[in-house]
Amino acid sequence: MTPKNTALIVIILTVAGFAASAAVLIEGWRESQSPAATLPSTGALPSDCVRPAGGFLIIASKYGYNDSVLEGSGPSKAWPVINVIQGQTVKITVCNVDDTQSHGFQVGSYFDSNVESIAPGKVITVTFVATDVGTFPIYCAIFCSIHLFMESGQLRVDA
16 A cells, blocks of 8 residues: 555545534534423423522533523524632532533633533532633533534633
């Protein structure tokens, strides 16, 4: 086999891999359009899925974070957006109501040292002090069917 043939095979396999990944994402997005898919089969939020006092609640589902698909999130629209003041203690509870897959949750520069995975029906609460002024991404760091719509959240810290 010549180097030219080997390079061509590598290119073909790479393109096929990207096409397969796109098909999985599209199918996951189509499945997420069913309103019945928003909550787990019990039809209720996990018992510990409550907004913390003075804090924020984010629901991860087949619709993304706080229905990010329906909000049109993406490069031109951040969603969800959390606004705080520098020095404020930030409390975020994240509930995964997706009954089939885990979702990730990260906040750039604040809660991103480890990849956080939230299993179906589980809840996490994150607390940190907003020390730096700026805009920081809120995103999913694990691959899931709605992943692309969970990359546009923002934590905005004002002075």
